[in-house]
Amino acid sequence: MKLANRIEQLPPYLFVEISKKINEKRAQGIDVITFAIGDPDLPTPDRILDVLHAASDEPANHRYPESEGLPELRQAVADWYGSRFGVTLDRDTEVLPLIGAKEGIGHMALCLIDPGDIALVPDPAYPVYSIGTMFAGGETHWLPLEEENGWLPDLGAIPEDVARKAKVIWVNYPNNPTGAVADIGFYNELVAFAKKYDIAVCHDAPYSEIAYDGYRPVSLLEAKDAMDVGIEFHSLSKSYNMTGWRVGMAVGNAGLINALMRVKSNLDSGIPQAVQLMAIEALRGSQDCVAENVAVYQRRRDKLVAALTKIGMSVVPPQASLYVWARIPEGYTSADYAAKLIEEAAVVVTPGSGYGKYGEGYVRLSLTLPDDQVEEGARRIAELAS
């Protein structure tokens, strides 16, 4: 049996490989500390679980949901965007609930890319932007993100012929893996660029609520004319510790939302209705739980940054996101350094090169593990360095 070429072209999913390594070590009885995946260790808040418990007894929630989501959920999303970002959205045309942001991002490529089309994708980046492009038969033109540019793409460096052929530009702030943030000036420039070349802007923003020291990330949709060309992907995964429930949303330009809805309605049957009710509760109820999460991550960030700095690693404390992005010591590739940490210290970090060639020289450490493990992990890294 011959599989499709797109399967042959797929690189192994980074975290599947890392999980395999962790399982091997644990099977040998080794106490592994993992800073790898950004999956909150904190539980979903009780007020959200209470809704699930009640909803599970209701037969209406045992049936197929509607692909486009409950109107009450779309309204809750619109209201949340209004209060959080001052952005007005029409729940019927500008909001689409998703089975997590990842699914929406992957399917978006099918809306924008025909075979041979170009997508502008940052490097380093969450892999799904370029994989979705490949699945749709398109080509990725990489936009280097570098420390000296604050990990923002240099739009002026995109060759004119590439910009003319491109169909979409992907961006993600607060950024995974670098922890960088973008301000409204950047989004204004991005929208102006997209309008000039008549391309879509897809902004992936699942970390907008995980920000430190009082910093408040902005939405792409706050930028001038963003609704003409932009769509923003968002998620309840990180803000409300709901990675396992799979719920997120796309918001923005009505034409883009409608295209995504048409793709999705042919491929999936929507979010389980009980989970949609959880999402309504998450967005409409008290937001204290988000502030409590952020306080926990900020404490862990401070511990980890202090420990890594102490051993001479160059680390900028992230203003947002769940990640510390650390420059590795000279003389290693990021894959070699990550391998050394797991082999010699049973500490798992993600090599920056797993996010693209411009991630080389860095490793990513996630803050989603208990404080005592953050301390123990930092201690082991320090011991190895000494």
Ligand SMILES: Cc1ncc(COP(=O)(O)O)c(C=O)c1O
């Ligand atoms: C940048 C980025 N986008 C999207 C996602 C996926 O989020 P969700 O759980 O909503 O699918 C992640 C998850 O880690 C992410 O880091």
